[in-house]
Amino acid sequence: MALSLIENLQIQARNTSQEDIDKLCNGIVGNLLLPDKSGECIASLRQLFFILQASHIEPNISDDVVAGLVSIVSKGFKGGQARLCLLCQQIVAELLPEDYPLSSSSEPETDKANLLSLNLIQGEKLGCLVEKVPLALRWILNDDDFESQQKAFFFLIAVVMLHSNLLTDDSMKRTSDQMASWLMNASLYQAQNPYTMSLFKKDQTNIVNEVDGTPSRNFFTVLNVGQYYTDDQLMNITCFSLLYKWLYYAHALVITPSTGDSDVRETRKKVAKAERIFGILVNRTVEYCLRLLDQCERKPKAPSDMDLQQCCLMEAVTILNKVCEIDDSQVPKIFQEVRRLFSRLSQDTANARILLNILQFFINHSATVVHDPQEAYNLYFHKLLTRGYGDPALAFDTVMFIRNNMEFLCHKANLLAVYFPNILKILAWNPRTYMTEFCDILPAMMSSTTSMEVFHALLDLPCMTASLEVMEKSKKEDVNTPISITSDTEPSSSFDAFYNTYYRPMFNFFCRVEGGHGDTINKLNLFHVILEDMKQHARVKVCYQAVPVLLRIWFSVILEEAGSEFCSQLIPVLLERSALLYGIPQYTADVQKIMSESAIQLFRTFPELVTAQRMDIMDFLTSVRNISKREEFFTSFVWAVGEFSSSAYHSDCNADVISKFFEVLEAVTYEFSSVMFQSETEGLSLSVKVLSVLMSAIAKLASRCQDLIPRAILCLTKVAKQPQQQANSLDTDDQEALVTRAQELINLLKLPNFSSVVLNPSPEIETGRWHRDSTCLPIILRGIHQILCQDALMQS
Known part of the structure; x- marks a missing residue:
């Protein structure tokens, strides 16, 4: 109720006409210097300030009003005019940054008392x-x-x-x-x-x-x-x-x-x-x-x-x-004292924020005295940050320190690539606070050796948050709490699992300090199960919302910087991790969507990956079970196979490779269409899309290896007949779309030479040349269409 009232007032203030503003200003000028009208004047000033705050454009305020306001401000906060002066000061500050023109006659005559009470911005405007x-x-x-x-x-x-x-x-x-x-x-x-009572008594101390x-x-x-x-x-x-x-x-x-x-x-x-x-x-x-x-x-x-x-x-x-x-001549003298200070404070975690300032000093001036402070850097990012990532002040200082020295920490000291798991703890513990800063820091953590591990760390960031929560909870528990040291009993909660010798290494891995200890852990799905009770934790829920943003940044860096070799290694990881995600429905859906979009971009950038990673892709596409809950991701790989399984993109993509891809997609199409048309469940719109993409991919593969055309026509014919032969829950429009699509592909495949051109256009089609060249396919089709239309008219 209160929020709607405020919103209505803002809309009303925003729609105030210039005529009403002029009337309000005239009343302010008339009452500004009258003591008996101070209450009425303050009410008018509040109304003017509210209009200025709510308006999207700058209203036209007369010079007389501004001069009167500045005159009040210049007199300072004296007597009972404090409220009036403060209000005038706020209005003037609201006007002047917009380069509001003031005449020279409005300059106030200030003395020692009012000079410092006048805002500096106002002072420059007034000259x-x-x-x-x-x-x-x-x-x-x-x-x-x-x-x-x-x-x-x-x-x-x-x-x-x-x-x-x-x-x-x-x-x-x-x-x-x-x-x-x-x-x-x-x-x-x-x-x-x-306050002494004796003016002649002297203090001896x-x-x-x-x-x-x-x-x-x-x-x-x-x-x-x-x-x-x-x-x-x-x-x-x-x-x-x-x-x-x-x-x-x-x-x-x-x-x-x-x-x-x-x-x-x-x-x-x-x-x-x-x-x-x-x-x-x-x-x-x-x-x-x-x-x-x-x-x-x-x-x-x-x-x-x-x-x-x-x-x-x-x-x-x-x-x-x-x-x-x-003055760099002071460096040798000062450096010696600062170094001694670091040695004195480095053993106490309570001095971590001071040590961060000392590290900044080392970064700026170590080269002058030829000193290598790598040991000091390692001490902070290994030992001190491990203990203090949860301290709000230390976390803020650390993030700002990293952001301000990113080039040095990335290229010269190599600290971000080594200690990125420890640094990510700050984000895992404060996901809402440092999202913007980590968008800048993330690319600096990525290198040729750490990018894959960073990718796993981002996907597992909610698990890191949950693990940190469990570890912090364990620190607060009474030391006399019985601790299980065997793995015979199944833990009933994540907290119990933390004290189980079988699961403790998993917690330690997600809370590790340095990178380079492996991309992820075995039995990750089991660890997701024991963290089931942490899914609804407030910090975990905020953390998983941050992951998609960081994943987009990660993929953008990979597409821009990485080569074909790294992306070839990434494809199997995508296939594996698309099914191994912390079981939060919204989180899983968001991450899989980003993976699907990014996989398409990867294949567009490096189309040879389809052939290079054909064994992993075939294993993934073979099973219909991989479609469940991953329709979008599955579809992107089917599309990539149909689009880029061609000798035009990879010399090893011969007829034998195309035939093997075709056999996999053919079997999946038969199995999937049979299951889909027999299903009595609702909400299968995505499944219709999968089947449509499967049919298109089969047709494209057959057009490149004409021995496969009869099998492709047979497969498409059976898919087209199934909606008519079996009772199913598909919408009529979806059934019609599938049948129409299948028939179009069948008609194309009956003309092998024509289908090879239509289904496998040259990459130059995206440049626009095909729409300008007189011998291009679109112009030829357009010309044939016109000839046929003219013949039809003549015959009629």
């Missing part, structure tokens, strides 16, 4: 940012006004992130020098207690402490503990919090490519420019971050400070990574 940057630079140098200094620093950080073109080299250097001063020159003494409680003997950092902080200490903390943002965006502005000079000269100029702007800040940053690394080795006095140490470590390593990018 006020350029003249405010120098003012902000003067404020950050004013140590007597902490509030203005802090706001000005926030303002400059926002400018460099959103509108870096407004900053000059001089303004960036002045800001960097001031940040260096904030980092190193903060006081070591605590601020006086503002006013030096800030280290996290372990000892008095500090070095410069102040964010990890120093005090009861009250001075303004310069607060600026120190603020500066460190925003240091990476400044280095990242300001350095990006410095290295922005320019034109006119050669690459060598341009590079030298950029290096000199970066050194001039960031030289002092870089040195101070290195000192500051290395001191943080030392402070993090201290055992915190308060347990809550341990989290602060973890956060500071992550930020410090990230900043040092950027510093080495700005």
Whole structure:
């Protein structure tokens, strides 16, 4: 009820006419600056904001309205105008990103109080940012006004992130020098207690402490503990919090490519420019971050400070990574400390997120010091990820790390091809969260040696999810729970099977860490049976919905990159795995549909596969039982046999091979038509399609080996007569379609030379040449048809 009401309101707002909007805007202009009309004005503004949100096109809002809204925003959140100001700010933010034209007369006159409350996007539209940057630079140098200094620093950080073109080299250097001063020159003494009752009492223990409680003997950092902080200490903390943002965006502005000079000269100029702007800040940053690394080795006095140490470590390593990018001469010194940090933290799984930042540092700078951190990579993706795939924060960081370093991890470190089962655990455990990211990561996991195993892993992804659920459940059970160690008794659930020595290796296989241990397991159907109770688990249901998307990506990569040899190996796997799927009906149907479509694409791309894999294909087509629940898949292989069993595609496809294919399809057609026409069940529309494709394939094979034509005509004749001779549940239209199709093929086969052309057109027919060449079959048939029609008219 509530949702339908909201939808009706949205439709009504979306259909608001421009005339109604103009009336609403006129009322807003009239009431905007009247205190006694504030309630009515807020109601009108809410209505305008709702219209802007609901509308698919930008309404025409007058300049007077926008100027009034900006005027309210520029006055800041004062008194009882907070709601009005916030609402105006949201409306202006909704309008301005669409390049709404504003006249110069609407520029507000801002002062120190309202400059930072005005949105930066609005500021650029109004043209006020350029003249405010120098003012902000003067404020950050004013140590007597902490509030203005802090706001000005926030303002400059926002400018460099959103509108870096407004900053000059001089303004960036002045800001960097001031940040260096904030980092190193903060006081070591605590601020006086503002709540003390005695103005003349002095605190005897006013030096800030280290996290372990000892008095500090070095410069102040964010990890120093005090009861009250001075303004310069607060600026120190603020500066460190925003240091990476400044280095990242300001350095990006410095290295922005320019034109006119050669690459060598341009590079030298950029290096000199970066050194001039960031030289002092870089040195101070290195000192500051290395001191943080030392402070993090201290055992915190308060347990809550341990989290602060973890956060500071992550930020410090990230900043040092950027510093080495700005000034590569710092790499040897920093690399030694970061490597020592990795050795200290690598044994504790709780530090996994920090280690991921260290791995990023190794990726970026190991080549500079000729260091091979392969052991560190293996430690993380083998040991740490195995334990932490279920941690939401670690999973997110890992996926982003892989996505940002995909080329290195794929081609240089070869980690994705080795540890893809462990990485897939993140998707299996969070299938809804990381679907988009794994669509990008999946191709990087595939190589000439791992693609087949990745294919099996994707098909078994719901089994991996179910196995992980069972294993996690087992960890939560009481240690005193009796555990079965024999395989004599049949398990009653997947949880019991996990403790059974016969089934435990199956669970271990699906939860393996590395690839290369085999494509899949024996008795996979048995493992599906013991996981029967996990089919309706919420995580498993979401996981199986992700598999078809990834399978399409897998097949697209194979069709684009793989060769005929790999695809030849893939055909038997498709035949086997189409029947070995986790027994979820919708999942099975989706996967088989993708397999069917992909098999057709494989045969179109490599038509020689039909002959090369004829033994496996014949074994598959021999049994009518393979049609059950796999009609679409079965039909695709029948079509491929009829389409590509020709010497035109493979030199080994001689008359003997064609005869063997014909015998298989002939026997299947007789058996299948007999079963189908005797069936009393309903819903056989797909079976009609299978029979139709079988008849077409038989006719095509016979047209290529004319000795088979009498047998083909006999087979088609019997199929055509069966609906008339036997009572069956087929629809009348289906019966008529089958009879008509059979008769058409019989008529074609009675003219062998004609049928060989019609049923086996050249591949050039798809290029369109056949429809333009004067000797092509379509034009000849069209000409004969016209002649016959003229003769009929003359005779009548």
